[in-house]
Amino acid sequence: MLKQTPLNSIHRALGAKLVEFGGWEMPVQYQGIIDEHLAVRRTAGLFDVSHMGEIAVDGPKALDYIQLLTINDAAALSDGQVQYTAMCYPDGGVVDDMTLYRFGPERFLFCVNASNIDKDFAWMLQILKESGLADVELRNLSPDYGQIALQGPSSAAILAGLTSENFKEIDYYHFKEGPVAGIPTIISRTGYTGEDGFELYVPTAKTADLWDALMQTGKKQGLVPAGLGCRDTLRLEKKYALYGHEISADISPLEGGLAWITKLQKPDFVGRKALVRQKENGVPRRLACLILEEPGVPRQGYPVFSQEHHIGEVTSGTMSPSLKKGIALALIKKDSAVIGDGVQIGIRDKKRVARIIKPPFYPPAT
């Protein structure tokens, strides 16, 4: 039995195409992935991301615990700030990537991937137990929160009609708590599309009310419901990692393009030794951005070649709605190719020419 978000009946009424995603029944599209993608780039799209998990960490030793658990430097966070981070296994493989919210010196909240909630919570409990730290409380609050992502250049104008909070003061990767359409909300200036926008955390029972209020206000400003299909193409154009594709238990953050959040100089954290060793020995694979120079659509698992040598695999691929070209993220062997090089992607029985570019795919370099 698939889990349903509090917006399930709204999706059905909108005629969404519903699919299974991480154990949840989620809308993959409403009008069409390309239209929704372009709406988010040009105006705004509204996403149901209520399937995402929320895990609270509280207590006097909460920060010490989070420093041990995660690879980014949580000590750098101030109140009201968000950090993109991840947690690793001792061998350097990734348990999950997540955002971390600091409400206060002893009060934090993680937002984790839907399909990993149970695994993550069990892992967090295990690390807490092994750490011997007292005075840390972990709570899986996922059932308590719905989440709606308002994404696109018109997002701020749309939200302005529904709240007295001066969220214009909320910088990127910061958040505030306040009412939106009268509903208590965590207003977070974050997202997974590369556009300005907000992720709004609300009590589960109020999620549908917030959706309706946003949709009603936003419609005039070009707001459309947007499904997981375009969430994927939007993040891919920005080279944002997706768990199970660019990062996983078998792919380290150094390989999967997350070196920038891997703070090896930080005091000990789970996976640090393995990651330091990997860096010293030379990271075996790295994530590359490929644009197809012929017609075709790269997909996860397709092989990548350089001068007839097999150098890696596509981790995510699609037809970029913005560029109208096939694009791919690929894990390739170190030193096998650099930005600007031509490579080939094996698509069915043919090798198609692609070029390694400097990220992101969108906006394209001029």
Add this chain to the structure above:
Amino acid sequence: MEIPEELKFTEDHEWVLVEDDIVTVGITDFAQESLGDIVFVELPNVGAKVDAGKAFGVVESVKAVSDVYAPISGQVVEINEELPDAPEVINTSPYEDGWMVKIKVEDLADLDDLMDANAYQEFLENED
């Protein structure tokens, strides 16, 4: 869901227009709707031999790759040259501008295995 009366249909959601021993083949309205935005089409070369039930081409939407199966055995005599540059035509006009190939049929009796519009309608209703 549009299901033109004059066409025949396969269980893989291809449609067939029969004109003497030449059949025109495409994918149905149901198929394009299920796939979503079609962004890539791969067609066989003119002259290629196709076998009933075997894949002869590929359509890809943003999310998925889907084989297109030959409804009947024969030889490809014409392909829709417009499609590779405008695959979205399959979404907007699956039964007309979105046609894919024309096949010269080996054995016209094979056409008896295909469904008429009523049978395909019923097939779709039972598939859900």
